Every structure is written in C-alpha cells, then in structure tokens.
Amino acid sequence: MTISPMIESFVFHFGEMGSRWGFNRTVGQMYALMVVSDKPINANEIAEVLNISRGNVSMGIKELQSWQLIQLHHYPGDRKEYYSPKGDIWDMANTVFEERRKREVDPTLSLLRDILLEQPGNDSEAYAQNRMREIHDLLETLVAWTSELQGLNPDKLNRLMKLGTGVSKVMDLLSKANKSSSAKSKSRNKDQLPFRDTSNTHSDSPMRDDSND
Amino acid sequence: MTISPMIESFVFHFGEMGSRWGFNRTVGQMYALMVVSDKPINANEIAEVLNISRGNVSMGIKELQSWQLIQLHHYPGDRKEYYSPKGDIWDMANTVFEERRKREVDPTLSLLRDILLEQPGNDSEAYAQNRMREIHDLLETLVAWTSELQGLNPDKLNRLMKLGTGVSKVMDLLSKANKSSSAKSKSRNKDQLPFRDTSNTHSDSPMRDDSND
DNA sequence: TTGAATGTTCAGTAATTTCTGAAAGTTTAA
DNA sequence: TTAAACTTTCAGAAATTACTGAACATTCAA
Structure with missing residues (x-):
C-alpha cells in the first residue's frame, strides 16, 4: 500500500x-x-x-x-x-481542545489556586501573587470562552462568523440587551476589573516601570 | 539571589x-x-x-x-x-497566540490551500481533498475568531463573560440584529454551509460509514 | 489443544533537543 | 588603545524523547 x-x-x-x-x-x-x-x-x-x-x-x-x-x-x-x-473534523478539534485543557490548563489553574490561598510572606511574594492572580483569571476566562465555543456546532459557528460580526459589536449588543450592570462603561471601570488587582502591597501599576532608560 | x-x-x-x-x-x-x-x-x-x-x-x-x-x-x-x-498579562497571551498562529496555523493553511488547488487524480485524492477542505475552513474560522478576541482588552472581555452570556445567546441576538440573511435558520441551511463540502466526487457523508461492525 | 494470526510490551538504540563552558565578540570608560 | 565588564556563539556533552524489533500475550479456527 x-x-x-x-x-x-x-x-x-x-x-x-x-x-x-x-x-x-x-x-x-x-x-x-x-x-x-x-x-x-x-x-x-x-x-x-x-x-x-x-x-x-x-x-x-x-x-x-x-x-x-x-x-x-x-x-x-x-x-x-x-x-x-x-466523529467529524469539528469533533476532532473539540476533542483536542478538551484534552489539552485537561492536561495543560487545569493543572496550572489548580496550582495557581493553591498558591493564591497562601499568605504572602513579604513584598515579593505579594507582588508575585498579584501577577499569578492575573494569569489565573485570564485562564479561567479563556476556559469559559472555549467551552462556550465548543457548545456550538460548525454551521452555527460559521453563521455567526459570516454575519460579519466583530466580537466588539456582540458586546455592544449584549450590553444593550443586558443593561442592568455596566453603566455605559467607558474604559476602565474599576469595580469590574478582575485583572490588574491592586489590593495588595505593591505599587498600583501592574508592571514595574523602569525608573531610568 | x-x-x-x-x-x-x-x-x-x-x-x-x-x-x-x-x-x-x-x-x-x-x-x-x-x-x-x-x-x-x-x-x-x-x-x-x-x-x-x-x-x-x-x-x-x-x-x-x-x-x-x-x-x-x-x-x-x-x-x-x-x-x-x-506589556501586561493580556498582551502576553495575545503575543503568544499570534506567534503560534504564525508558526503553526499559517503554514498549514498555506499548504492546504496549495493542495486544494490541485486537480484530484482519483477517488482517494478527491476524498482526501474534501477532508482537507474541512480542516482548512475550520482553521480559517478559528483564526478569524481568535483575531476578534484579540481585539478585545481584558475588561471588555470579562464584562462580556460576566454578563452570563452563552455564545449561543450571542448568536440569537445577532441573528435578530442582522435579520437580512438566515431566515430563522433551523439547523442545516444548505447554502450557508462551508463545512461538509459535497461538491466533489465521493459520498455525501463526510465520514465513511463502516458497512459492517 | 494447537498453531497461525494478530496485538502489546519493553529493553536497548537511535534521533532529537537542550545545555554547558570556553572562546570570540562588543561596548565603554579611561 | 587598552582592558574590564559584559554578551553571544557554538562544538561537544548531556538529557530527553522516539523508535525498533524480538519476546510475550491474546484470540480464534480447526
């Protein structure tokens, strides 16, 4: 053969x-x-x-x-x-995504959760925990999104794409439909931000700013 | 240290x-x-x-x-x-996605496009091309989606998530907003399907069905 | 029960990837 | 210039990963 x-x-x-x-x-x-x-x-x-x-x-x-x-x-x-x-190609893609999530993302989330439960022993640990919290929240968001996408079958998904839709547009529509929260929401509405946690010790800026250079 | x-x-x-x-x-x-x-x-x-x-x-x-x-x-x-x-964590995630797309998905799409231009020499090649076309279309869809997601900043994305929104719901909203095409669109509206291409030689079913077992 | 057809395992080997450290390259101050 | 402080390069060594093939296990027809 x-x-x-x-x-x-x-x-x-x-x-x-x-x-x-x-x-x-x-x-x-x-x-x-x-x-x-x-x-x-x-x-x-x-x-x-x-x-x-x-x-x-x-x-x-x-x-x-x-x-x-x-x-x-x-x-x-x-x-x-x-x-x-x-199954078909779409099933294959779903399976691969899911298996990878199980093998790669879930253990990371688990580790991050554990670390975030610890009490920071000093400023570096506090800083590190803030960065880890950001990663943790980002991963959770991505997992949520991909599992949403996995719920769709390919023609649904494609129809969605073909409508020429930007996700941003989707968001606007949703805000309108769901106008309970998010009052117009300019750009950085403090109390809705899971990223850039500022609750802990260090400076407000998530990234160190280099004093020189 | x-x-x-x-x-x-x-x-x-x-x-x-x-x-x-x-x-x-x-x-x-x-x-x-x-x-x-x-x-x-x-x-x-x-x-x-x-x-x-x-x-x-x-x-x-x-x-x-x-x-x-x-x-x-x-x-x-x-x-x-x-x-x-x-940059911040979100920038990092975007960068990694983008670099991976460049290194992994783009070359695959390019190869698939090239192959799909060839004339199938026999039934096996025709069958293979159909499967490749499915993969090609799926990859293009995913690329389009992720580039949409990359256009969002994290608080937008999170607000979107936090609204408790299923993508399916998004789709419903969109069909309503965009009711030009997709007339109610039950489940398999033939002329809108880029997947499961049936234009070529082989059977209509995308997956072989095993005659026995 | 036998043995032919097939599938699985795994110790040893091969291929690939990563890492080291010494040598070469670069930059800057004096 | 020189030389000290630093960075980069790359040949060979080490570590990791993948593959082979012979031995073992299983299944089934006769």
Whole structure:
C-alpha cells in the first residue's frame, strides 16, 4: 500500500504540526492518514505507508485512543483491527481542545489556586501573587470562552462568523440587551476589573516601570 | 539571589507548561521569573536562580525576544542588561497566540490551500481533498475568531463573560440584529454551509460509514 | 489443544533537543 | 588603545524523547 504525493505531503506536514498539539510526529502522521483515508485502515497498512515499525504503530494507536480520537472497526473473516477517526473534523478539534485543557490548563489553574490561598510572606511574594492572580483569571476566562465555543456546532459557528460580526459589536449588543450592570462603561471601570488587582502591597501599576532608560 | 518556595513552584510549573506553548523548559522558567519579579532582572541573576549556564540564558533571551515578549532596561552606572516582560498579562497571551498562529496555523493553511488547488487524480485524492477542505475552513474560522478576541482588552472581555452570556445567546441576538440573511435558520441551511463540502466526487457523508461492525 | 494470526510490551538504540563552558565578540570608560 | 565588564556563539556533552524489533500475550479456527 502506498499513498499519492499529495496525500503524503499532507500527512508529513500534519506530523510536524502534530507535535505542537501534544502528540509526536508519528502519531500525528497516523491520525492524518486516517483522516484522509476513505476507509478504515489497519495497523499493518499504517506501518507500511509510514515506514515505521509495527510496535510503534501499536503505541501510537494507544495514544490516539487515550485522546479518544479513533474508532475501531472489524470486518467479518478478518481478524485485524481497522481504525478511523471518531466523529467529524469539528469533533476532532473539540476533542483536542478538551484534552489539552485537561492536561495543560487545569493543572496550572489548580496550582495557581493553591498558591493564591497562601499568605504572602513579604513584598515579593505579594507582588508575585498579584501577577499569578492575573494569569489565573485570564485562564479561567479563556476556559469559559472555549467551552462556550465548543457548545456550538460548525454551521452555527460559521453563521455567526459570516454575519460579519466583530466580537466588539456582540458586546455592544449584549450590553444593550443586558443593561442592568455596566453603566455605559467607558474604559476602565474599576469595580469590574478582575485583572490588574491592586489590593495588595505593591505599587498600583501592574508592571514595574523602569525608573531610568 | 534566591527565590521563595512559593515562587519557585510557579516558575518550575510554568517551565513544564511552557514547553507546550512552543518554547522549552528553561525559556519558560526564565519568562515566569520575569513575570513574578517586581523589578527587571539581569542575565546573571537568571542564571543563578535557575541554576543554568550563562550561555543558556543568552540563548533564552534571544528566543524570548524573537517572541517579542520582553523589554530591555538599563540603569546608569551599570552596564548589564535588565529584562522584564513586555506589556501586561493580556498582551502576553495575545503575543503568544499570534506567534503560534504564525508558526503553526499559517503554514498549514498555506499548504492546504496549495493542495486544494490541485486537480484530484482519483477517488482517494478527491476524498482526501474534501477532508482537507474541512480542516482548512475550520482553521480559517478559528483564526478569524481568535483575531476578534484579540481585539478585545481584558475588561471588555470579562464584562462580556460576566454578563452570563452563552455564545449561543450571542448568536440569537445577532441573528435578530442582522435579520437580512438566515431566515430563522433551523439547523442545516444548505447554502450557508462551508463545512461538509459535497461538491466533489465521493459520498455525501463526510465520514465513511463502516458497512459492517 | 494447537498453531497461525494478530496485538502489546519493553529493553536497548537511535534521533532529537537542550545545555554547558570556553572562546570570540562588543561596548565603554579611561 | 587598552582592558574590564559584559554578551553571544557554538562544538561537544548531556538529557530527553522516539523508535525498533524480538519476546510475550491474546484470540480464534480447526
């Protein structure tokens, strides 16, 4: 079994990129191969096409399963297992986002929460905690947003995009619709800011300003 | 120079996570250190605190500069360079997103565009192109969205979140505001769907359905 | 129960990435 | 100029990560 140059270039590229997304090159190639294959493929085919060992394929399959990315198939009279991507492209993106959140963001949030419970022992710790609080709040916001986005299916999302909408515009609409809070809200309405916490020891400015230079 | 255990745990954790975000452990630690430090620090301090070689620090600085993440400072009578994070936490997040987009998503989009211009030579290639088109469109949508988000500053973003808004709700609002297109739009309004392209050879269903199992 | 077909594991090896430290480069004050 | 103070570079070493392939495990038909 072989693949055309066109498909090959996609598979290789996806392999390189895959390593950015939390799995290694081979696993990325394996998944790419499944995605563009018009039917489920088995481990031997994968090993042959990608020119890697059978053992490596087995480990890659295990990894992809831990990411919940693949679906197993069996054919009568054939004892081999066949693999295909689970769900559609949008499902895939959601799954990857979610897995990454679990593996990367959640532990960070947990650590930050723990640290923020500690009493700062001196000025540096107090300063550090303020920066950490900012990061913590930012991560929480991003998590909230992405989980909102994940609730959408692709055509909804696209319709939203296609309306030519800026998020800013969305916000204006929302403020109007929800005019209870946020009274016109110029630019930095102190009591609504989770960032730039100033409650603790140090200077008001979140970033040190360099006295010289 | 040393750091407290509290700060150390943050710096180390950030180092581990940093590798997920496109730079290596040491670079992540260096940046974390700058973020929680209440004043700019110099290369020797970094090397001492993190217990790494001076040359390594130099390379890390270079890397952070290529990400546009740090600011230089000089003090009179001191020839050393001092470093601090550039901008606030939100700027940092924006910068990282943007750099990653440039390094990871843009090349993928470019490759996909090129491939999609080719004429499929057979059914497999046609099938593969359809999957690639889905990925291409999804990536474009995500890029559009994140660039929208990047246009917001943190308090705007938070106000948006704090309004208790689901994105779905946003969409409803928008459809109302923009009722030119999308006539009520139940669920799969064919002519508005960029995903699930059906214009090419293969079956209408985007995912193969396995005939057995 | 056997053995052929297949899947999994893991110790050792290979490939890749990161780090060190000495040498070379740069800047500035005198 | 010189030389001290500092930064950068990069060849080789160390650390980490990925891969192979042979041994082991499992399944199933006969």
